[in-house]
Amino acid sequence: xxxxxxxxxxxxxxxxxxxxxxxxxxxxxxxxxxxxxxxxxxxxxxxxxxxxxxxxxxxxxxxxxxxxxxxxxxxxxxxxxxxxxxxxxxxxxxxxxxxxxxxxxxxxxxxxxxxxxxxxxxxxxxxxxxxxxxxxxxxxxxxxxxxxxxxxxxxxxxxxxxxxxxxxxxxxxxxxxxxxxxx
Numbered sequence: 001x002x003x004x005x006x007x008x009x010x011x012x013x014x015x016x017x018x019x020x021x022x023x024x025x026x027x028x029x030x031x032x033x034x035x036x037x038x039x040x041x042x043x044x045x046x047x048x049x050x051x052x053x054x055x056x057x058x059x060x061x062x063x064x065x066x067x068x069x070x071x072x073x074x075x076x077x078x079x080x081x082x083x084x085x086x087x088x089x090x091x092x093x094x095x096x097x098x099x100x101x102x103x104x105x106x107x108x109x110x111x112x113x114x115x116x117x118x119x120x121x122x123x124x125x126x127x128x129x130x131x132x133x134x135x136x137x138x139x140x141x142x143x144x145x146x147x148x149x150x151x152x153x154x155x156x157x158x159x160x161x162x163x164x165x166x167x168x169x170x171x172x173x174x175x176x177x178x179x180x181x182x183x
Contacts, residue, residue: 003091003122005063005081010070013110019064019078024055026075027066030099037097041131041162058095067098067111076102079111081119083127090125103136112144113178120171129154129164141167145177 006018019027030036031054034046044050058064063081068074077098084091093115098107119126128146130137142148146167154164 003081003084003086003119005061005084006065007118009065009114009118011110011114013070013106014076014114015068015070016065016079016111016114017068019058019066019080021059023066023075024052027055027078030075030077031097033100035100039131039134039136040097041133041164054095064095067107069102069107076107077111079115081115084123088125089123090127091119091123092127092129093119094129108140109144116144116169116174117178120174124171126169126174128167128169130167132163132165138165145169145173147173 007016008018009016028048028051031051032046032048034043037043037045042050045054058078058080061080061082063084065079066075067077067079069076077096079093079096082092082094093112096108096111098111102108116126128141129152130141132151146169148165149168150166152164152166153161
């Protein structure tokens with residue numbers, strides 16, 4: 001069975017829908033908050049021209065989602081699958097951001113649970129790349145059961161080079177721990 005990188009997924013808290021080219025303005029309205037990016041390696045992503053590069057990459061990836069608050073129908077962010085390696089049975093999840101009003105609650109856990117549950121229908125390992133200095137995201141990864149497996153120096157199209165911490169969650173570990181997460 002082939003990995004469907006852009007299904008529509010939902011739970012009590014969020015809906016994930018395939019990101020479309022026409023979503024730029026609505027998504028940029030969320031992403032234009034500089035505080036969303038304060039711990040991110042690319043702190044300028046709130047700027048329209050920088051965000052345009054992020055958005056274009058998301059569309060080109062074929063695995064990006066708009067994240068919608070299920071209760072209100074409001075667009076609150078974006079995430080994607082990338083780096084699918086069928087031979088290694090792994091995929092990465094990332095490029096995630098969520099509106100500040102949705103921080104510290106159930107939204108990120110609900111988002112990651114949907115993406116992990118779907119991914120583990122096809123792969124055995126999910127990888128996450130988190131900026132070394134992004135302590136908020138690193139703590140969130142650890143709360144989800146992510147295991148730090150090292151660091152990697154990376155450079156994205158037109159963005160400055162930086163270091164990421166690499167986390168993994170294996171299917172067997174997720175299946176054991178999944179029910180303990182409160183959404």
